[in-house]
Amino acid sequence: MQLRYVFTELAQGLRRNISMHLAVVLTLFVSLSLVGTGVLLNQQAAIADEQFGSQVEITVYLCNETDVGRCNGAVTDAQRGDIMNAIEENPEVSGLRTESKQDAFDKTLAVSEAQGDTRLLEGEDAAVTVEDFNDSIWISLVDPERSEGVESAVATLDGVKLIRDQRELLEPVFDVLDAAQWGALGVAGFLVLAALLLVGNTIRLAAFARRREIGIMRLVGASTLYIALPFLLEALVTALLGVLLAGGALAALLRFVIHDQAADELKFMPWVGLGDFGVALGAIALLGPLLTLLPTLVLTRKYLKV
Amino acid sequence: MIRFEKVSVTYPGQGRPALDDISVDIEKGEFVFLVGSSGSGKSTFLRLVLREHRSTAGRVYVAGRELNRLATWKVPRLRREIGTVFQDFRLLPNKTVHENVAFALQVIGKPRAQIMELVPQTLDLVGLDGKADRMPDELSGGEQQRVAIARAFVNRPKILLADEPTGNLDPTTSVGIMKLLDRINRTGTTVVMSTHDNSIVDQMRKRVVELENGHMLRDQAQGVYGFQN
Numbered sequence: 001m002q003l004r005y006v007f008t009e010l011a012q013g014l015r016r017n018i019s020m021h022l023a024v025v026l027t028l029f030v031s032l033s034l035v036g037t038g039v040l041l042n043q044q045a046a047i048a049d050e051q052f053g054s055q056v057e058i059t060v061y062l063c064n065e066t067d068v069g070r071c072n073g074a075v076t077d078a079q080r081g082d083i084m085n086a087i088e089e090n091p092e093v094s095g096l097r098t099e100s101k102q103d104a105f106d107k108t109l110a111v112s113e114a115q116g117d118t119r120l121l122e123g124e125d126a127a128v129t130v131e132d133f134n135d136s137i138w139i140s141l142v143d144p145e146r147s148e149g150v151e152s153a154v155a156t157l158d159g160v161k162l163i164r165d166q167r168e169l170l171e172p173v174f175d176v177l178d179a180a181q182w183g184a185l186g187v188a189g190f191l192v193l194a195a196l197l198l199v200g201n202t203i204r205l206a207a208f209a210r211r212r213e214i215g216i217m218r219l220v221g222a223s224t225l226y227i228a229l230p231f232l233l234e235a236l237v238t239a240l241l242g243v244l245l246a247g248g249a250l251a252a253l254l255r256f257v258i259h260d261q262a263a264d265e266l267k268f269m270p271w272v273g274l275g276d277f278g279v280a281l282g283a284i285a286l287l288g289p290l291l292t293l294l295p296t297l298v299l300t301r302k303y304l305k306v
Numbered sequence: 307m308i309r310f311e312k313v314s315v316t317y318p319g320q321g322r323p324a325l326d327d328i329s330v331d332i333e334k335g336e337f338v339f340l341v342g343s344s345g346s347g348k349s350t351f352l353r354l355v356l357r358e359h360r361s362t363a364g365r366v367y368v369a370g371r372e373l374n375r376l377a378t379w380k381v382p383r384l385r386r387e388i389g390t391v392f393q394d395f396r397l398l399p400n401k402t403v404h405e406n407v408a409f410a411l412q413v414i415g416k417p418r419a420q421i422m423e424l425v426p427q428t429l430d431l432v433g434l435d436g437k438a439d440r441m442p443d444e445l446s447g448g449e450q451q452r453v454a455i456a457r458a459f460v461n462r463p464k465i466l467l468a469d470e471p472t473g474n475l476d477p478t479t480s481v482g483i484m485k486l487l488d489r490i491n492r493t494g495t496t497v498v499m500s501t502h503d504n505s506i507v508d509q510m511r512k513r514v515v516e517l518e519n520g521h522m523l524r525d526q527a528q529g530v531y532g533f534q535n
Contacts, residue, residue, distance in 0.1 A: 004412075005412050005413065212396065212398055213398060213409075215396065216396060216398070216409065216410070216413075216457075217413045218385070219356070219385060219390050220385065220386070220389075220410040220413060220414060220457075220461070221381075221382040221383065221384070221385035221386035221387075221388075221414050222382060222413035222414055223379075223382045223414075224379070224382070226413060226414075226415070227413075
């Protein structure tokens with residue numbers, strides 16, 4: 001096969017139809033960037049889940065003398081024993097520790113001291129005293145996603161004031177990550193559709209511009225592949241440009257937004273790194289050529305039929 | 307070389323068949339005129355030989371292949387054995403005479419050395435020696451048709467199909483084109499030419515197949531236009 005002709009045609013085709021090709025490249029650039037961002041957000045959610053999910057505990061607060069509502073006076077030793085038994089026997093529990101009301105008060109005091117204001121906690125007329133805190137049991141779970149079993153086993157027991165699942169505190173963070181991820185993928189979906197239509201139009205125009213050549217090639221017995229090759233290469237070139245631009249945008253996002261901004265300000269959170277960038281890049285490197293080659297193959301079969 | 311066995315073609319949505327029960331056998335090296343008025347089925351006949359269409363009924367054999375059974379991917383190979391010339395020349399306006407003829411070889415993957423040898427040879431044969439670097443719009447109609455013939459013949463096909471090749475040319479130029487087709491025929495190439503031009507058919511005294519409304523009106527060994535037994 002004479003590739004010289006194919007490459008001459010490729011260069012000519014790209015030049016002749018430059019505005020359409022530019023439109024395809026830009027649409028691919030934006031849609032692939034969004035797909036890549038969606039993939040990165042997905043990875044970020046997984047990392048955050050792994051990091052915090054394993055540390056999440058359920059806290060069971062026990063009744064105090066002064067507590068009202070479910071409580072009927074301070075928790076008795078017998079009640080405390082029942083509660084501990086119920087927790088220890090539960091197969092979903094991987095470990096537990098107890099915290100006395102004094103421990104809880106000390107922790108609060110330490111935080112307040114760090115903030116430089118302990119007026120409410122100290123002195124003869126302190127507003128908050130040790131007796132305002134509760135003894136508590138901190139339970140870690142085998143599967144942080146499944147806390148219902150432990151909660152229902154303990155919730156109805158006497159002497160339990162309140163059960164708090166720390167996951168509820170992290171829920172908004174995961175919700176934001178989820179929404180951003182699906183938002184990015186949703187918008188990307190529309191843009192991908194636009195890219196497909198643009199590629200289709202570009203091929204239609206290119207086939208029309210080359211109808212004489214194509215007609216003669218068919219007559220003299222050029223193979224379908226040979227006729228379609230300049231179109232396929234054009235599709236590949238636009239896809240590669242789109243992937244390159246989107247890859248650059250993702251790299252910039254990783255470097256300037258995540259590493260320089262977010263990771264600096266939210267140090268407690270682990271962030272996506274180069275490995276995750278590689279996964280996102282791989283995803284768009286596969287998707288980009290697929291988006292242009294697939295409609296090209298379908299349409300060249302239609303327009304260039306021998 | 308070309309055999310039609312009880313061939314009928316009906317286009318979708320049309321009641322009357324474009325070709326109806328046609329049987330004809332064209333031997334290797336023959337020169338056959340296909341005559342008849344517009345809509346008689348001449349073009350359909352040529353399209354069947356090129357496998358641009360398949361027959362609705364009957365069998366078409368070309369160069370030893372039965373075209374209804376020929377896989378689509380094998381069609382390009384068949385067409386490399388057939389050269390085609392049209393009334394409207396169909397040259398590429400942005401290519402020189404040499405490039406137009408070379409194009410037919412390039413796109414089927416012929417090596418450059420072979421192209422550089424065959425193209426001048428063929429241009430010489432069709433009488434365009436020295437005009438290789440001209441653009442098509444610098445040539446007369448007759449010369450443009452010669453380029454088209456050179457392009458059809460450069461790969462030395464077994465069959466040359468000519469669809470009204472003199473239709474756009476004046477009588478004197480047409481004679482030149484006929485002499486050229488005759489010369490090509492004498493190299494052993496089978497030539498099938500559709501035409502309206504009765505004086506050419508009468509002068510050449512070659513085999514004539516006449517079609518009318520898809521039916522074969524006559525198949526005469528040394529025919530003249532419009533003559534009926």
